[in-house]
Amino acid sequence: MSEQTTENTDVITGIEAPIYLKYNFTAGAAPARFLTQVKEGVLTGQRCPQCAQVYVPPRGSCAACGVPTEEEVVLSDKATVQSFTIVSIPIPGNSIEPPFVVANLVPDGANISFIHLMSECDNADVHIGQRVQGVWKPQEEWGYSMDNIRYFKPLDEPDVPVEKIGKIPVEGWEG
Amino acid sequence: MSQPDVLHQAFELGFTYTRSTGPVVGRFLTELKQRNIVGIKGSDGRVIVPPMEYDPDTAEELSEFVDVGQEGEIVSYAWVKEPREAHPFDKPFAWAMILLDGADVPMIHCVAADSEDAVSTGARVKAVWAEETIGFITDIRCFERV
Amino acid sequence: MKEIAIVGYQQSDAVSDAGACNEVELIIPVISKVYDQVGIKNAQDVDFVCSGSCDYLQGAAFAFVMGVDALGAVPPIKESHVEMDAAWALYESMLKIRMGHADSALIYGFGKSSPGELPIVLSQQLDPYYLAPQWVDTISLAAMQARLMLDKGLISEQDMAEVVSRSRRNALNNPHAQLAGDVSVQDVLAQETYVSPLRKADICPVSDGASAMVICTVEKAKEWGLPYAVISGIDHCIETHNPGMRDLTDSVSTRKAAENAGVHNGAVDVAELYAPFSHQEIILARALGLGDATSVNPSGGVLAGNLMMASGLSRIGEVFNRIVSGEAQRGVAHATSGPCLQHNLVTVIEQAKEAA
Numbered sequence: 189m190s191e192q193t194t195e196n197t198d199v200i201t202g203i204e205a206p207i208y209l210k211y212n213f214t215a216g217a218a219p220a221r222f223l224t225q226v227k228e229g230v231l232t233g234q235r236c237p238q239c240a241q242v243y244v245p246p247r248g249s250c251a252a253c254g255v256p257t258e259e260e261v262v263l264s265d266k267a268t269v270q271s272f273t274i275v276s277i278p279i280p281g282n283s284i285e286p287p288f289v290v291a292n293l294v295p296d297g298a299n300i301s302f303i304h305l306m307s308e309c310d311n312a313d314v315h316i317g318q319r320v321q322g323v324w325k326p327q328e329e330w331g332y333s334m335d336n337i338r339y340f341k342p343l344d345e346p347d348v349p350v351e352k353i354g355k356i357p358v359e360g361w362e363g
Numbered sequence: 364m365s366q367p368d369v370l371h372q373a374f375e376l377g378f379t380y381t382r383s384t385g386p387v388v389g390r391f392l393t394e395l396k397q398r399n400i401v402g403i404k405g406s407d408g409r410v411i412v413p414p415m416e417y418d419p420d421t422a423e424e425l426s427e428f429v430d431v432g433q434e435g436e437i438v439s440y441a442w443v444k445e446p447r448e449a450h451p452f453d454k455p456f457a458w459a460m461i462l463l464d465g466a467d468v469p470m471i472h473c474v475a476a477d478s479e480d481a482v483s484t485g486a487r488v489k490a491v492w493a494e495e496t497i498g499f500i501t502d503i504r505c506f507e508r509v
Numbered sequence: 510m511k512e513i514a515i516v517g518y519q520q521s522d523a524v525s526d527a528g529a530c531n532e533v534e535l536i537i538p539v540i541s542k543v544y545d546q547v548g549i550k551n552a553q554d555v556d557f558v559c560s561g562s563c564d565y566l567q568g569a570a571f572a573f574v575m576g577v578d579a580l581g582a583v584p585p586i587k588e589s590h591v592e593m594d595a596a597w598a599l600y601e602s603m604l605k606i607r608m609g610h611a612d613s614a615l616i617y618g619f620g621k622s623s624p625g626e627l628p629i630v631l632s633q634q635l636d637p638y639y640l641a642p643q644w645v646d647t648i649s650l651a652a653m654q655a656r657l658m659l660d661k662g663l664i665s666e667q668d669m670a671e672v673v674s675r676s677r678r679n680a681l682n683n684p685h686a687q688l689a690g691d692v693s694v695q696d697v698l699a700q701e702t703y704v705s706p707l708r709k710a711d712i713c714p715v716s717d718g719a720s721a722m723v724i725c726t727v728e729k730a731k732e733w734g735l736p737y738a739v740i741s742g743i744d745h746c747i748e749t750h751n752p753g754m755r756d757l758t759d760s761v762s763t764r765k766a767a768e769n770a771g772v773h774n775g776a777v778d779v780a781e782l783y784a785p786f787s788h789q790e791i792i793l794a795r796a797l798g799l800g801d802a803t804s805v806n807p808s809g810g811v812l813a814g815n816l817m818m819a820s821g822l823s824r825i826g827e828v829f830n831r832i833v834s835g836e837a838q839r840g841v842a843h844a845t846s847g848p849c850l851q852h853n854l855v856t857v858i859e860q861a862k863e864a865a
C-alpha cells in the first residue's frame with residue numbers, strides 16, 4: 189500500500205508508509221464496572237478512601253492521592269456545567285450538526301467532571317453553573333457506552349455558584 | 364463490589380505516515396522503480412545495500428552510489444511456518460539476510476520457497492520484481508532460488 | 510559523587526493476559542508494595558518519579574500519562590517518562606540524583622502487550638523505509654541471528670536447549686514466573702521448530718505486568734534504616750539500526766557498556782540478563798565475560814516471563830533481592846532494547862560496605 193508522491197518526476201522524494209495495527213482493547217476493572225452499569229441506565233462513580241472525592245468515570249484510582257478506589261457511588265443524571273465550548277466542525281461518524289456544545293459536566297453526587305454533549309438549548313445561552321439533565325436513548329438501544337445518553341439538556345433550576353460546582357450531593361440542587 | 368466481565372473491543376489503529384526520503388533513500392527507491400538495485404560505499408569502501416545516509420562507524424556522510432547485482436547469496440534465514448497476517452505471504456516462507464553480488468553488507472528481505480528444505484545458507488537467490496514498481500521496498504516482491 | 514542505593518523492589522506476576530486491568534490497575538499493586546517495603550506513603554515521599562512504558566504495546570495513546578493516576582500527583586510531583594524499558598528510567602533517575610536534584614526516586618515500568626500482536630508491533634521500531642514496511646517481526650530477526658551462530662559453530666541447538674531447561678527449572682523458585690517447570694534439554698529438543706531454527710521454547714512468552722523500585726542516596730537509605738545494595742556502575746551503548754552492519758553473533762555494545770560499568774572490577778556472583786531468546790543469553794554471557802562462578806538468571810530470566818518495558822528493571826531488582834538476602838555479594842544486571850540486542854544497559858550492584 190504505497191505510492192510515490194511526486195508524480196511529475198521520476199525521482200522519489202517521499203513515500204506513503206501507513207501502518208495499521210490491530211488490537212483487542214480491554215477496559216480496566218473500574219471502567220468495566222462503570223460501563224456495565226451504564227448499560228443498565230445507571231451512572232456510577234468511585235469514592236477515594238482518603239480524600240472522599242468521587243470520580244466519574246472511575247479509573248480505579250484517586251489521581252490526587254494515588255490510592256485505589258473501590259467504594260462505588262450511584263450518581264444522578266442531573267449535572268452542572270463546569271465549562272463548555274461551542275464546536276463548529278463536525279465529529280466524524282456522529283450525526284450531530286455543528287455548531288454544537290461540548291461541556292465538562294459534574295453529575296450530582298460526583299466531584300469530577302466528564303465530557304458530554306449539550307443540546308435542546310440555545311448555544312448562546314449556555315453558561316457555567318447551568319443545570320442540565322441527561323436525555324437517554326430508548327432502553328432497548330442501551331449498550332456499554334456513554335452514548336446511552338444522547339446529550340444533556342438544560343433544566344429549569346437556579347444556577348450553581350462557581351464555588352459550589354462539583355460539590356452538589358446526589359439528592360440534587362435546590363438553589 | 365462484584366467483578367464485571369472483561370469488556371473488550373477489537374480495533375485497528377492507523378498511523379498514516381507520509382515520509383520524506385531524502386537524497387539517499389530516494390535514490391535507492393527511484394532505482395527500485397526502474398528495477399535496479401543500488402548500494403552506497405561506506406567509509407571503508409564496503410558497499411552497503413540498501414544504502415545508508417551515514418556510515419555507522421565513522422558518521423561520515425555517504426554519497427558514492429554503486430550498482431549491485433539482482434542475485435546474491437543467503438547469509439542467514441528464518442523459516443516462517445505460520446505466516447502472520449502482516450507478512451508478505453500467506454504460506455510458509457523465509458526471511459533472509461541476502462548478500463547481493465557486489466555488496467558487502469547483507470540486506471533483509473523475504474524469500475519464496477515451497478519448503479524449508481529448499482532454503483539454505485549459501486544458496487543463490489534472485490530478486491523477483493512486483494508487477495508494478497512504484498518506488499517502495501516491496502518493489503522487490505521477494506527473492507527466489509536461482 | 511553520591512553513592513546510590515537500591516532500597517526496594519517489587520514485581521507483579523507475569524501473566525499472558527491481565528484481562529480487565531488498565532494501566533493504573535497494573536501499577537498500583539506493585540507501587541503500593543514497594544511503598545510498604547520502603548516505609549513511605551506515596552510518591553510525595555520521594556523526590557523524583559520516572560517510568561518506562563510504550564504506548565504502542567496496547568495501542569492506547571498517552572497510556573503512560575494515565576499511569577500517573579497511580580501516583581497521587583497532588584500537589585505536583587517531579588515526574589518523567591522514557592518510552593523505553595524502565596531500566597533506562599532508573600538510569601535517568603540516577604542522573605537526577607547524581608546532579609544533586611534529588612535524593613530519592615521511584616521507578617516503575619509496565620507493559621500490557623496482550624492486546625496487540627507483539628512481534629508485529631515491534632517490527633515498527635525498525636528502519637521505516639527498508640524494514641518496517643516489510644513487517645519483519647522480532648522473532649524472525651532473532652531466528653536469523655541464531656542461525657548465524659549455529660552455522661558458524663558458535664553454539665549448538667543443545668546449548669540453546671540447556672538455556673531453556675535451566676530457565677524453566679530456575680523459574681520454579683520464582684513466584685512471578687509465567688513459564689516454569691522441570692523441563693529437560695531432551696524435552697526442548699523434542700519440540701518442533703517454530704520460526705526455524707527457533708523453537709517456541711527458545712522464545713520468551715508475551716506477558717502483561719509491572720515492576721517498581723525505589724533508589725536513593727546511601728545517606729538516605731541509612732536515614733530510612735533500610736537494607737540496601739549499592740549501584741556501583743552503570744552504562745549503556747547502542748549499535749546501528751541496520752542489522753546487516755552488525756556482528757549479530759556478538760554483543761559489542763554490551764561488551765563496551767560492561768567495561769565502562771566496571772563489571773570486571775570484581776567477582777560476579779549473580780547475573781540477570783535480559784535475553785528474550787535462548788541464544789541471546791549465550792551471546793550476553795560471553796560479552797560480559799561471565800564464567801562458571803556466576804549464577805546466570807536464577808530467576809529464570811525473561812524466558813520465564815517478559816514484561817516489556819519492565820523486564821530490564823526487573824533484572825536489576827532480581828540482583829538486588831539476591832544481594833540484600835546475602836545470597837550474593839556482587840551482581841550484574843543487563844537490560845536490552847531493539848532487535849537482536851541492539852541497545853544494552855549494564856548495571857553493577859554490590860553489597861553495602863557495612864554489610865561486607
